[in-house]
Amino acid sequence: MQVIFTNACVIDGISPTGRKNTAVIVDDATISWVGPMEQTGLADKSQSKVIDLAGKTLMPGLMDVHVHICQGTTPNPIAEYTETVPFQAIQGVTNASAFLNAGFTTVRSLGAFGYPDISVKEAVNQGLVPGPRILASGEMVMAHGSGEQGFMRPEVSFPKSGRFTGIEGARHAVRTQIYNGADVIKLIASGRVGSNAYTLPWDTEMTRDEMVAVCDEAHRFGRKVAAHAYSPDAVTDCTIAGVDSIEHGVMIDETTIELMAKNGTALVPTMTAFHNYLQPGAEERFPAYRLARGRPMAEIQQKNFSKYLEYGLTIATGSDGPRPGSHPGTTGLEMQLMVEAGMTTFQAVQATTSTASKVLGLKDKVGTIEVGKLADLIVVDGDPLADISILQNKEHIQLVMKNGSIVRSGLD
Numbered sequence: 366m367q368v369i370f371t372n373a374c375v376i377d378g379i380s381p382t383g384r385k386n387t388a389v390i391v392d393d394a395t396i397s398w399v400g401p402m403e404q405t406g407l408a409d410k411s412q413s414k415v416i417d418l419a420g421k422t423l424m425p426g427l428m429d430v431h432v433h434i435c436q437g438t439t440p441n442p443i444a445e446y447t448e449t450v451p452f453q454a455i456q457g458v459t460n461a462s463a464f465l466n467a468g469f470t471t472v473r474s475l476g477a478f479g480y481p482d483i484s485v486k487e488a489v490n491q492g493l494v495p496g497p498r499i500l501a502s503g504e505m506v507m508a509h510g511s512g513e514q515g516f517m518r519p520e521v522s523f524p525k526s527g528r529f530t531g532i533e534g535a536r537h538a539v540r541t542q543i544y545n546g547a548d549v550i551k552l553i554a555s556g557r558v559g560s561n562a563y564t565l566p567w568d569t570e571m572t573r574d575e576m577v578a579v580c581d582e583a584h585r586f587g588r589k590v591a592a593h594a595y596s597p598d599a600v601t602d603c604t605i606a607g608v609d610s611i612e613h614g615v616m617i618d619e620t621t622i623e624l625m626a627k628n629g630t631a632l633v634p635t636m637t638a639f640h641n642y643l644q645p646g647a648e649e650r651f652p653a654y655r656l657a658r659g660r661p662m663a664e665i666q667q668k669n670f671s672k673y674l675e676y677g678l679t680i681a682t683g684s685d686g687p688r689p690g691s692h693p694g695t696t697g698l699e700m701q702l703m704v705e706a707g708m709t710t711f712q713a714v715q716a717t718t719s720t721a722s723k724v725l726g727l728k729d730k731v732g733t734i735e736v737g738k739l740a741d742l743i744v745v746d747g748d749p750l751a752d753i754s755i756l757q758n759k760e761h762i763q764l765v766m767k768n769g770s771i772v773r774s775g776l777d
């Protein structure tokens with residue numbers, strides 16, 4: 366099947382401005398032409414589906430590199446510990462469809478106990494249910510006594526497959542995730558702002574040697590490591606140990622930012638999660654301990670964001686959602702917050718397309734509109750480079766194509 370998009374303004378993920386009056390041709394799953402229509406040499410279009418995109422934008426499918434695909438439909442803050450695994454899988458199916466319909470053709474899910482995320486990925490890959498390309502981590506890898514456990518009373522049984530002590534334990538925990546189908550390893554390197562644990566969010570919860578073992582084991586199997594870490598100390602250890610992306614990193618200072626930039630360690634700021642603590646009415650939605658910890662952290666992130674840009678950190682978009690009140694695909698808010706913090710709209714688009722694909726290890730396949738790439742594309746009514754907020758509104762996403770197949774279209 367051949368699909369020809371004509372007269373599009375193409376944001377390709379590489380060039381900082383849209384390429385006007387451009388044709389993009391998709392043959393089966395792959396982009397085969399990007400350029401002026403008159404130069405294609407195509408005489409007979411009778412066998413092709415031609416879609417005129419005059420006045421519209423064609424851009425790479427969006428990516429959210431930090432989601433929890435099996436959560437977010439209920440307001441229970443410890444849902445992942447109290448809901449059954451099958452119920453989480455059902456949420457995952459619902460969320461997968463919602464992400465795809467909102468223009469997200471790739472997501473990375475970072476943490477689900479009992480592996481419902483892996484099941485949802487398999488179901489999408491087998492064509493049983495609609496959904497984006499999913500990279501899934503399985504269970505989070507963490508040290509025994511992690512703040513993550515602070516969500517539960519000590520005597521309550523806590524998921525064990527990712528929990529470890531010592532270097533051998535770290536290797537075992539990583540191997541267990543890979544055995545269960547993990548595409549990426551989610552490491553909890555520091556405490557949690559969300560749990561009322563005795564360990565604090567900025568505590569580093571394992572030794573650097575344990576982190577090195579996690580990274581070595583993951584990399585040997587070709588898996589990247591995404592580490593939850595907040596403080597300069599924790600992020601420094603992760604960076605030196607070989608972690609590929611720092612998730613949150615809200616408290617990093619200039620020295621840490623410089624080290625990450627030098628090492629090429631990516632940052633996924635997940636501003637949406639922290640922004641929520643500063644909003645009016647936060648007192649009704651979050652417990653006091655969480656606000657007491659989270660608000661000063663959010664303020665550090667807002668203050669230091671310009672330094673991320675100054676040092677040229679590799680930044681990818683991650684919503685850390687969905688959550689009640691922020692539905693799958695409202696990840697556009699994350700882009701808007703990054704723009705408000707100092708990014709250009711083009712940098713925010715890159716963080717959600719081309720840069721995201723690099724962070725996920727998929728840059729040869731998706732993330733840009735180039736000949737030879739898989740056709741993960743969206744049509745936007747309007748210009749996201751002029752107004753990034755339009756990507757939050759599903760009404761503006763008029764067509765979604767994944768792997769060359771049109772999965773939703775309001776253009777017919």
Ligand SMILES: [Zn+2]
Nearest residue numbers: 431433475685
């Ligand atoms: Zn998360």
